[in-house]
Amino acid sequence: MxxxxxxxxxxxxxxxxxxxxxxxxxxxxxxxxxxxxxxxxxxxxxxxxxxxxxxxxxxxxxxxxxxxxxxxxxxxxxxxxxxxxxxxxxxxxxxxxxxxxxxxxxxxxxxxxxxxxxxxxxxxxxxxxxxxxxxxxxxxxxxSVFKVMQVFMNQTFALNDEEISYIWHSYQGEHPNSVEHDLTFFVFDEETGSYNRYDELHFQRTxxxxxxxxxxxxxxxxxxxxxxxxxxxxxxxxxxxxxxxxxxxx
Missing domain, CATH: 3.40.50.150 (Vaccinia Virus protein VP39)
Structure with missing residues (x-):
């Protein structure tokens, strides 16, 4: 990827x-x-x-x-x-x-x-x-299968920091024992004094x-x-x- x-x-x-x-x-x-x-x-x-x-x-x-x-x-x-x-x-x-x-x-x-x-x-x-x-x-x-299915599955993780913040949603993937991570990042740009947004979709399977x-x-x-x-x-x-x-x- x-x-x-x-x-x-x-x-x-x-x-x-x-x-x-x-x-x-x-x-x-x-x-x-x-x-x-x-x-x-x-x-x-x-x-x-x-x-x-x-x-x-x-x-x-x-x-x-x-x-x-x-x-x-x-x-x-x-x-x-x-x-x-x-x-x-x-x-x-x-x-x-x-x-x-x-x-x-x-x-x-x-x-x-x-x-x-x-x-x-x-x-x-x-x-x-x-x-x-x-x-x-x-x-x-x-x-492990435990981590994918019990720790990640249908969970939301978040970080709110001065330089970088993110919202991270994890949900069931297409395959057995798989997860999709939908991530949105906000990164502070010193030149503009504003935050830039980045979106990523990551897939993992075990x-x-x-x-x-x-x-x-x-x-x-x-x-x-x-x-x-x-x-x-x-x-x-x-x-x-x-x-x-x-x-x-x-």
């Missing part, structure tokens, strides 16, 4: 997101499971590059891929500001092409949930498998853990662990974010 104007206010809206916990999780999994010591990392659906830059700061050689040209423009600018050499490419993560293989591939911040069909999800897993080195790690997280697990095993991944909510514990009934760690068999 294309984020349009949303890309340029995304970081401010997501300032509360615990990005460092994703970095710690990846480093912990690499130390625990990786059979190679490579540092080539592919950050799929990298958005504005917030995680890509953090990984680069930790010594990873990072490539970031996103579908949104606007997101990538922000990411490139931020990487230059942080004096990090990161290759950013515009591609669909379900149709990767022309890449080298990587030691670690990640899809973070529930980005996989933006894929609408089973075919897109499974094709993404196949693309990851093809571009992962033998013994390499694949790490991703998704919203699947039961067992479905993801079956797809991944069929493709050939070795399942290392499934945890939840940044805790090194198995998912529970009301877990909201599910983490999968897999390895490409050598």
């Amino acid at each position: 294309s984020y349009g104007d949303f890309a340029y206010i995304y970081d401010e809206l997501m300032s509360h997101v615990p990005y460092d916990q994703w970095v710690k999780l990846v480093k912990d999994k690499q130390e625990k499971y990786s059979i190679n010591e490579g540092n080539q990392l592919l950050d799929l659906a990298c958005g504005t590059g917030e995680l890509s830059i953090r990984f680069a700061n930790e010594g990873f050689a990072v490539t970031g891929i996103d579908l949104s040209e606007d997101m990538l423009a922000v990411a490139h600018s931020k990487a230059m500001e942080h004096q990090q050499s990161i290759q950013f490419l515009q591609q669909d993560m379900s149709e990767l092409e022309g890449l080298d293989q990587f030691d670690i591939i990640g899809i973070f911040c529930d980005s996989l949930n933006y894929l609408q069909t089973e075919e897109q999800v499974t094709q993404t897993f196949k693309s990851v498998f093809n571009y992962l080195k033998d013994g390499g790690l694949f790490i991703f997280d998704v919203h 699947f039961p853990i067992q479905v993801y697990e079956a797809w991944l095993k069929e493709i050939g991944f070795e399942l290392l662990d499934i945890t939840a909510d940044f805790e090194n514990t198995p998912p529970q009934t009301q877990s909201e974010r599910i983490f999968f760690t897999l390895r490409k068999r050598a």
